[in-house]
Amino acid sequence: MYIYAEIERNIVRAITASESLVDIKVGDMLLKDITNLDPMPQAGWLYDPETGAFQEPESAQEKDPYMGELSLDLDQPELNAVAGQKITVTGKIERDGETLPVDMPLLRLPILPTDLDGNPIPSSQPSMAVAKIGQGLVTAQWTPEHTGTYAITERGLNVRLPEGYWLRFKGLMIFVLPAAQA
Numbered sequence: 001m002y003i004y005a006e007i008e009r010n011i012v013r014a015i016t017a018s019e020s021l022v023d024i025k026v027g028d029m030l031l032k033d034i035t036n037l038d039p040m041p042q043a044g045w046l047y048d049p050e051t052g053a054f055q056e057p058e059s060a061q062e063k064d065p066y067m068g069e070l071s072l073d074l075d076q077p078e079l080n081a082v083a084g085q086k087i088t089v090t091g092k093i094e095r096d097g098e099t100l101p102v103d104m105p106l107l108r109l110p111i112l113p114t115d116l117d118g119n120p121i122p123s124s125q126p127s128m129a130v131a132k133i134g135q136g137l138v139t140a141q142w143t144p145e146h147t148g149t150y151a152i153t154e155r156g157l158n159v160r161l162p163e164g165y166w167l168r169f170k171g172l173m174i175f176v177l178p179a180a181q182a
Contacts, residue, residue: 004031005041005054012045012054014160028105044162071095071168072138072157078173083147085179089129089172091138104133109140110156111174114149118173126156144176 006014007030016031024031034041034054041047041054048055074091081087092099109131113124127150131140144150154169161167 002033003035003040005034005045005047006030007032007047010047010049011162011165012041012043012047013162014043015041044165073170074138074172076172077170078175081144081174081176082179083144083176086141086143087174089131089138089140089142093133093136093138093167099136101135102133103135107131107133107138107140107157108160109142109152110159111142111150111152112156114151114173116149118149118151118171120151120153142174144174147176147178150174150176 002017002020004016005012006016008028015034023033030047030049032047032052037054039056042056044057046055046057047053071094072091073094074089076089079087079089093102094100107130109129111127111129112120113126114120127142127144129140129142129152131138133139151174152169152172154167154171157169158166
């Protein structure tokens with residue numbers, strides 16, 4: 001078993017494991033073998049591509065799991081959708097009510113099946129929406145396959161982001177109806 005650091009923009013985003021040994025670079029994402037490193041880097045550590053060295057972040061902001069008071073604010077906290085039809089959700093990245101000119105080509109948004117109170121259903125399989133962020137404006141699209149109640153949560157949004165880059169997020173509830181009831 002080999003252990004890899006998922007590195008994007010010289011920051012370790014996640015630690016993963018694989019049976020095969022290979023360093024891979026796809027776009028801005030690099031999978032780097034860290035199996036024998038001591039200390040082993042963690043999510044949020046910095047990576048120097050010229051030296052191949054990892055460094056634990058030192059500043060107070062990098063140690064704060066959230067990006068200060070940075071938040072993802074969607075235009076609506078809940079919406080109705082029709083199974084099989086694409087929905088688009090928009091919002092913005094803000095700090096103190098001001099939209100920040102942040103660009104990110106890919107932000108994964110896990111969509112969890114929930115009960116009507118918004119509690120995740122144990123052992124259910126999440127779906128995934130992909131958001132694009134340009135100049136702080138967020139656009140995410142998702143096509144629900146099944147009826148039910150779904151949620152995007154702050155925890156789900158931040159689960160793959162390293163500490164120091166977490167976003168505050170009030171969440172989104174999605175009620176998916178069959179086409180005949182919409």
